[in-house]
Amino acid sequence: MRVLDYEIPDTLCYSREHEWVRIEGKEAVVGITDYAQKQLHEIVYVEVQKVGANIEQFQAMGTVESVKSVSDIFAPVSGTITKVNEELAESPEILNQDPYGKGWLARINLKDFKNDLKKLLTAQQYADYIKEMEK
Amino acid sequence: MSKSPKKTHLYEFHKQTAKMTEFVGFEMPIWYKGIIPEHMAVRNSVGVFDITHMGRALITGAKSEAFLNYVTTNDVAALTPLSAHYSNMCNEQGGIKDDFVLSRLEEEKFLIVYNAANRSKDYEWLVKNSKPFSVKVEDVSDSIAMFAVQGPNAEKTLQKIADLDLSKIERFKCGWTRLEDVESFLSRTGYTGEDGFEIFVWNSPIENPTNAVKVWKAIMETGKEFGIETCGLGARDTLRLEAGMCLYGNDIDETTTPLEAGLSFVVKLKKDAFIGKDALTKHKAEGIKRKRVGLTMLEKGIPRPGHDVWKNNERIGHITSGTFSPILERGIAMAYISIQHATEGNRVAIKIRDKLSEAQVVKFPFYDPAKYGHGRQK
Numbered sequence: 001m002r003v004l005d006y007e008i009p010d011t012l013c014y015s016r017e018h019e020w021v022r023i024e025g026k027e028a029v030v031g032i033t034d035y036a037q038k039q040l041h042e043i044v045y046v047e048v049q050k051v052g053a054n055i056e057q058f059q060a061m062g063t064v065e066s067v068k069s070v071s072d073i074f075a076p077v078s079g080t081i082t083k084v085n086e087e088l089a090e091s092p093e094i095l096n097q098d099p100y101g102k103g104w105l106a107r108i109n110l111k112d113f114k115n116d117l118k119k120l121l122t123a124q125q126y127a128d129y130i131k132e133m134e135k
Numbered sequence: 136m137s138k139s140p141k142k143t144h145l146y147e148f149h150k151q152t153a154k155m156t157e158f159v160g161f162e163m164p165i166w167y168k169g170i171i172p173e174h175m176a177v178r179n180s181v182g183v184f185d186i187t188h189m190g191r192a193l194i195t196g197a198k199s200e201a202f203l204n205y206v207t208t209n210d211v212a213a214l215t216p217l218s219a220h221y222s223n224m225c226n227e228q229g230g231i232k233d234d235f236v237l238s239r240l241e242e243e244k245f246l247i248v249y250n251a252a253n254r255s256k257d258y259e260w261l262v263k264n265s266k267p268f269s270v271k272v273e274d275v276s277d278s279i280a281m282f283a284v285q286g287p288n289a290e291k292t293l294q295k296i297a298d299l300d301l302s303k304i305e306r307f308k309c310g311w312t313r314l315e316d317v318e319s320f321l322s323r324t325g326y327t328g329e330d331g332f333e334i335f336v337w338n339s340p341i342e343n344p345t346n347a348v349k350v351w352k353a354i355m356e357t358g359k360e361f362g363i364e365t366c367g368l369g370a371r372d373t374l375r376l377e378a379g380m381c382l383y384g385n386d387i388d389e390t391t392t393p394l395e396a397g398l399s400f401v402v403k404l405k406k407d408a409f410i411g412k413d414a415l416t417k418h419k420a421e422g423i424k425r426k427r428v429g430l431t432m433l434e435k436g437i438p439r440p441g442h443d444v445w446k447n448n449e450r451i452g453h454i455t456s457g458t459f460s461p462i463l464e465r466g467i468a469m470a471y472i473s474i475q476h477a478t479e480g481n482r483v484a485i486k487i488r489d490k491l492s493e494a495q496v497v498k499f500p501f502y503d504p505a506k507y508g509h510g511r512q513k
Contacts, residue, residue, distance in 0.1 A: 004350050041154070041166070041169060042170055044459040045436065045437050047436075063488065065459070067461075068165070070437075089435065
């Protein structure tokens with residue numbers, strides 16, 4: 001769905017810190033939302049923890065920087081990083097161009113998604129959350 | 136109680152076209168199209184900035200030269216009418232109260248343009264120190280609008296609406312002109328490293344924005360053929376950083392001296408008594424222990440203010456400004472580091488979050504001055 005100026009795909013889960021999660025079997029693909037990339041604007045640097053790193057839900061798993069600002073990326077789920085999007089090191093602007101596609105950040109081998117899910121938002125809930133913030 | 140932020144003459148225009156931010160009590164545009172395209176427009180062609188938030192004061196009277204020579208570090212006697220120079224005001228300890236551009240309008244009339252963050256501090260300092268001199272210090276910040284038109288096509292852009300031959304105005308010279316038939320003063324100065332002008336739309340009170348808006352719109356119109364961009368505070372910061380220019384509050388303040396900051400070219404120790412002279416003379420004789428340097432990243436990562444600088448397992452200083460350079464497409468920074476390490480070419484490490492990343496001491500500006508900046512080869 002599209003809310004205000006922001007794309008919010010119906011099939012994903014979201015965190016209040018503006019990360020998205022797509023489940024693929026035992027793994028999750030994660031990234032930052034269209035809202036996040038539009039707020040950051042002109043992303044010039046992305047850093048994600050290395051493959052093999054164990055991360056806990058809502059703990060910092062990386063950093064994204066625009067020309068002026070530095071923001072933490074919080075893991076929307078717990079687990080082990082199995083892959084990071086290497087392309088972002090050379091072309092961080094992909095995060096602005098395609099946040100839900102080519103701009104994915106990492107793949108995470110899920111530890112306890114059932115539990116994580118309780119603290120995530122559906123697309124509709126995230127849309128309401130954005131609307132509330134933009135008021 | 137927090138006061139609501141002040142607005143400039145162009146507030147309505149900015150609000151509709153820019154992402155806004157509050158900066159030292161003003162609601163200002165941070166970017167319109169984006170920091171990078173605005174930055175590149177200034178380096179490659181032309182950009183226009185609303186810098187009305189800057190502080191401005193007029194100093195008039197027979198003793199104004201003597202007064203300004205006492206309160207500032209540069210040689211005011213060397214300023215001929217309709218010229219300008221960059222200068223500092225120091226406290227008695229030699230710490231920098233502010234940096235600014237001083238223009239001599241007439242033999243006994245000067246215009247000082249200082250940092251927005253220091254508007255009241257500077258005005259009060261000037262008034263306080265003016266007592267023994269028979270001069271008038273008048274805060275004109277709210278009655279003059281101020282724009283900067285910067286970039287290699289700045290002169291061509293402005294010439295079409297100016298009734299003065301701008302090619303006759305050399306760098307750091309000034310003149311009176313009508314811009315789109317509005318009385319204005321301009322100086323060939325700026326905060327980007329590029330050629331360009333700073334424009335003062337005279338008699339333009341905030342309450343009556345008509346003249347300021349008229350000049351701004353005319354500049355946008357004549358700049359169209361050069362692809363002019365309206366530029367916000369974001370690009371202003373990346374441009375000045377690439378040029379190696381200080382930002383007060385970040386790179387200089389009352390705890391740093393002009394000698395440490397690499398600004399000794401504006402400190403004339405041979406002139407008569409001025410505030411901070413004794414301290415700076417002693418400081419020079421003893422030798423500085425740290426120095427402001429430029430650092431260019433040799434690895435990925437963006438240095439930011441507060442990051443520590445290391446060499447051989449020893450902390451040698453810290454970053455005061457840092458950003459992503461759109462021209463170099465890598466991280467750049469200004470830092471104060473121990474003098475023994477402040478040699479061009481020296482490799483140091485910057486602690487960005489928990490990781491040490493390699494950087495190199497470079498001279499200012501960060502860009503190649505043969506390709507960019509006011510001294511570029513045409």
